[in-house]
């Protein structure tokens with residue numbers, strides 16, 4: 497399984513529960529955009545490390561709305577304190593999926609610490625998160641996504657980027673479209 | 686506003702926060718925020734999120750804004766340094782407002798030498814980042830400027846800062 501496969505599973509989940517979806521910087525944004533471009537998606541084009549924080553703020557602000565953030569191993573390593581803040585707040589409408597490919601995938605697959613000793617599921621637990629799941633196959637990921645709408649999933653994938661085009665939308669348009677969707681009451685369809 | 690001079694400095698800031706309709710606050714402590722932070726935590730109409738680092742707080746506030754909140758960050762000016770990339774590549778890029786209420790350390794009256802460099806660099810950094818900042822001279826002005834600062838943040842779709850130096854917190 498590569499990141500694109502994991503993202504496809506997350507997209508199915510997000511569509512099923514009409515979740516707001518925040519995507520991590522770089523290729524993950526482009527892969528999500530390719531898999532399914534909807535107003536529910538916020539493409540975080542800069543601010544590496546902050547996808548899990550943006551997702552947390554959204555979930556706390558919109559307690560009647562499901563929120564999913566897609567993050568990466570390199571990004572979580574850069575903002576590891578976020579795992580402790582998420583554990584403290586523990587909103588039950590927030591699911592964080594860390595797609596761990598053991599590499600900085602958008603900058604040439606330089607290895608991250610998770611390719612060595614670091615274990616982000618253990619870190620998430622140590623930070624105080626109760627619902628922490630691990631997946632190494634697409635089937636297991638799908639199963640977890642069926643089971644839960646909240647918590648943290650660490651899904652291990654192989655490095656490698658899908659061959660997908662750049663996002664053409666301007667940042668202002670991404671935000672405006674996303675906020676129009678986020679402001680709909682309870683995410684009514 | 687009558688009776689404003691009776692307020693303590695943290696009460697004056699709290700009043701400004703309430704008047705401005707701030708309903709979501711992230712905080713990283715400073716000794717000068719020691720009375721204000723519990724006031725925020727006790728307010729049922731404000732979601733308070735203690736964060737581990739100011740940059741994280743910028744992200745949490747951006748998400749809260751996207752979810753319809755009026756967010757602010759309580760911080761020390763040292764945290765501006767921890768936030769710069771996100772203030773540019775998130776707030777500035779997308780046009781996301783944020784009020785940063787900063788305890789400005791490293792200025793007149795500072796006992797800790799390590800605070801001096803960032804104390805001196807705070808205003809030049811805000812200038813470089815094109816972040817408007819407000820420098821209240823009194824408690825009443827702080828209350829009023831918080832309202833103006835939030836208006837500016839939302840009108841201009843950018844972060845703004847309110848700088849509260851050591852002398853502000855020492856007022857009776």
Ligand SMILES: [Mg+2]
Pocket residue numbers: 568569570595596597598599600601608
């Ligand atoms: Mg990675």
